[in-house]
Each structure stands twice: as C-alpha cells, then as structure tokens.
Amino acid sequence: MTGTVYPALLIIGPLLAAILCSGFSWVEKRACYPVAAAGLLLAAYSAFRVLMEVLASGTIQYRMAGWPPPIGIELRIDLMNALVLMVVACIALVNLFASHRFVSRDLADREGTFYAVYLMFVTGILGVSATGDLFNLYVLLEITSLASYALIAMGDPDRSPLASLNYVFIGVIGASFYLLGVGYIYIMTGSLNMVDVASLLPAIHDSSAILIAFIFCMIGVWIKMALFPLHVWLPNAYTYAPLPVSRVIAPLMTKVMVYVMIRLMLTVFGLDYIFEKLDIAQAVVWLATAAILAGGVMALAQKDIKKMATYIIVSEIGYMVGGAWLGNKTGMTGSILHILNDAVMTFALFLAAGNIAFRLKNVHFSSLEGIFTKMPWTMTGFVLAGFSIIGVPPTCGFFSKWYLVIGGIEAGAYHFVAALIISSLICAVLFFRIFEIGFFSDDSHGHGHGHSAGPEMAEAPISMLIPLGITSLFLIGLGLYSGVIVNRIIHPFLG
C-alpha cells in the first residue's frame, strides 16, 4: 500500500508535460512533441507498473499529500481501474505517435496548443479512472470535458465550433446533474470518499434523498456517455473534430464514462441497493436495447465513415449499459470486458479512417472506390476493426459480445439478446457495404461524383501504419487472451 509513487506519476506526468508544452509553444514549438511523448510514455509506464502491482498485491490506495482517506483525496486503484488506466494510457500514447504527421500538416500553426490541450485531456481522463473521491471525479471530469471542447473546436472550421458549443451545453447539464447527485450524497453521509460513502449508505438505503442522488448521478453519467435518448451531441461533435482528436476522444471518453457508471454501481451504491431496493433495472435494459437498435439504424443511414462510426459508438454504449444492468455476473463481466475491447476496436476503426482521411481529405463512401488496391495495409486494419465490431470469432469483439449474450439469457432479457444479434447483423451490413465499394467498384470507370481530380491515393505514411498495425494485432491478441483477462482480472474483481 505504501511506497509506490506510480499512481501519482500517472496523473502528474501528463499534467507537467501539458504545462511544459504550453510554455514551449511560445518559445520552441519543435520541443512540444517530444515533451508530450515523454509525458505519455511516463503515464503508460506508470499504468503498467500499477497494473502489475495490483495484480501482485491487490488494491492500491494512494493518499494524495499524505492525508488519510475520509478527509484527504485518495487514488484508489483496483483491478478494474488498473485495466482501464492501462487501456487509456496506451491508446493516448499510440494515438500521439500516429497523429504527429497529421498535426504538423493540418494544425501546424497550433501545434503547441494542440499537444498541451491533448495532454490535459489525457490527464483528466486518467484522473477520472484513478480517483476514489466523488467530488474529485467531478473536477477531473470537467477538466477532461473542457479539454475535449477545445480540441473538438480545432476541427472543421465550418461546423466544429457549433458542434463543440452544443456539446458544451449538454456536457454542462450532465456534469451538473452528477454534481447535484454528489451534493445529495454529501448531505446524507457527510463524506465524499467512495469507499467511506459505500460503508455509510446501507443504513439509509430507504431514504428518498439517496434515491434522488442515485438518479441524478446516473442521468449525469448517461448524458456524458451518450446513452441513446441523450446521445444527440455526440455524432456532430466527433465527426467535425480533427481526426487525431476524434480518434482519442471517441474510444476513451464514452468508455471511461461507462467505467464511472460501473464504479458508482459496484463501489458506491452497491448492487444490493440497485437490484433489490430499486425496481428500475428492467427499464434500463430496455433503454439499452433501444440504444443498440437506434444506433445501428442511424448508422445505416450515414454516408461517411466517421459519422457511421459515431453512431456505432452510440450502439456500443447500449451494449455496455445493458450488460451492467442485467444484474448478473456474466453480464457485468461482458460489460467490463467490452469497455476494454470496444476502446481498442473503436480506436482501430478511427485510426484506419484517419489514414484514409490523411490521403483523401474526407472519408465519404463515394471516394473509397478502389481503395483496397491503393491502401492495402490501412484497409487490412479497417477490415480487422470491422470484424471485431461485427463480432467475428478470433477478434476480441466476439468474446465480450458472447458474455453479454450469455448474461442476457441468464437474466431472461431476451429482447437484449435479440438486439445484440440484430446489431451484429447491422454492423455486418455496414462494413460489407464499405468493403464492396472499396474492393469491387473500380475507380477507372468514371465514377458518379463530379470527378474532382481527387488527391492521389497512396498508402499512408509508415508512422501512421505502425500504430494501426499494433492496434489491429491487439484486436486479435485481446481476443485470444480474453480468457486470461476474465479469469485474472475481471472475475477476481467481481469476487
């Protein structure tokens, strides 16, 4: 418990790098990228050490500034958030390497600012995943959100500021609801530490204030994660953001919010309270079912890879929320495993889309004709990401979906199971449509869209292919080792 400094380094590393970057952006712009890389390498190494330590000796409780928990802020890292931290740190690092070329080409005048805000985003999101304090979580969540508003607004000059502003409005409502919920918890328990609150709550389970607190917290978190009826901000914000940004925000922000929901459910309020005192689990599973189907159907209507991917995210959020609310261990296992898998596969999908956009300037379906012959490696990664989202067996998407389906059958939630299977079919249609355009339509027979003498299609630079290659290998690796992850990390965590 004592001695380890890695939980603190995990957050302080990127924070210091962010401050240095914003300084260097005035003095020496070229220094920003190495500083950012150093900060994120430190974070990834710390995340790795933390994971090893948690696996070896159980939960780490790091007291910030040495104050003991109910008074001071505690970083509490158990098996679940060690896993989430590892994924977040790795994706942030890999994306930084993949984005360097893109940033120095498209955002050259704002390079330093970009890296500084990017690092703030990573700081916030690592903090959200590591903290054991309810109010601290709110603050870090707002740091993350503020950084993402700024990052999104760096995109398409026509649409991104407006999309980002709409995201601000919705994001503020979400965070404020969460803050209100924390306020009610504080009134009732006088504590903000998650574990401390959890030990005080059972005595006052019947209080209506706790019910209100729970509802406020959940709605706040659902808005932030874009659960179906509350998802309207997401597609535009993620589509018009610059690609280096959307491919880190899209996999991480929503997934970490799902993690926060599961953390609130498991650690703070407790499953006894949610599934025995309250009678809303059924309704939430129905909501998740609606999210899965609505996300899939809306994705079908899109003509642009990026926008399609954002609706796939809306659908995937339904998987995870539904799995967590099924009320059995299998569903929860599937949900936690899917946080990991979905982060990696959404990241792979966006990396591939990023490589295409780097060459073509857009990712509209009509410009993808003949892309398989021109960008074979990028499209290999794209196909793997697509297979994983569909849930084809050797890739990781299959295994988490498998747990979710089994969990749904155990809980008797057949509508949820049906939605999962229909969603797989919809994703198959979505991806095979792109494969068809890319593989079979031939560029040489004059194509429909006004022959704009498009930029030559060539394979993306090697610095962007390597991250995609690594991520694609992880898609298969995580699939093959999902048994190990479940047995060593998720099952011991769920107890």
Added chain:
Amino acid sequence: MSDIIPLIVAKYNYWLYIILMMIGLYAMIAKNNLVKKLVGMNIFQTAIILFYVSIGYKTDATIPIIKNAHGGGHGHAAQTIHAADYINPLPHVLMLTAIVVSVATLGVALALAVKVYQRYQTLEEDEIRMRLTENKS
C-alpha cells in the same frame, strides 16, 4: 395545502435552487441566441453552487475559525468547541473549485461563440441553421 407552505418555508433554499436551475435550463432549451443560452448555462451552474453553499449553513453559527486555539494570551486552556457553533466549511471549499470550473467552462464557451460568430456573422441559432442548409444545397 396548509401543510405544504411550512414545508416550503422551512426548506426555502432547496426551492430557490430548483427555481434558479429551471430558469437556467429553460434558457438553455428555449432561447435562440447562443449567448442567451450561455447565460442560461451559467445560471444553471450558479444554482448548484448556491445549493452547495446553503447546505453548509447552520443557524446561529459562525465562520469556522477558532479563536485562541493555539493557547494565545488568556491561559484559558482547552475551551470546549461545539461543532454546532460553526458552519460546515467543506461545501464552500468544494464550491471554490466548482466556481473555477464554471468560469473556465464559460470562457471556453464564449470563445467558441466568438468562433461561431466569425464564421456565420450571427449568433441566432435558426439563422445559423439556415446558412448550413443553404451550404448543403
């Protein structure tokens, strides 16, 4: 009906924060001008800040600074301290952070509004939407 009035009066701080919050929410939903929406957003956040500040309050209590705590002057060792005599400072301290967050959010949002204005020469949402549909066709 006669029961509800004492209930409102006794817990007026909660009613006030809910009213303020609803005003803010209404402005965010119904107003057409982006800056009015921002003002609504700020009212919404302020309502929550006031809610937190009000829960730290106690009747007939003072600020939590203990006089002569370090044995100053009087030789009056260890006078007893009642928690009821002092307001709870923690919610207020939390709100310092929340105020910083809300100021930062407002700053970012205003900067975004400036960018929107530079692009479309208007802050009215319906006009912006009209421009967007014109661009598409």
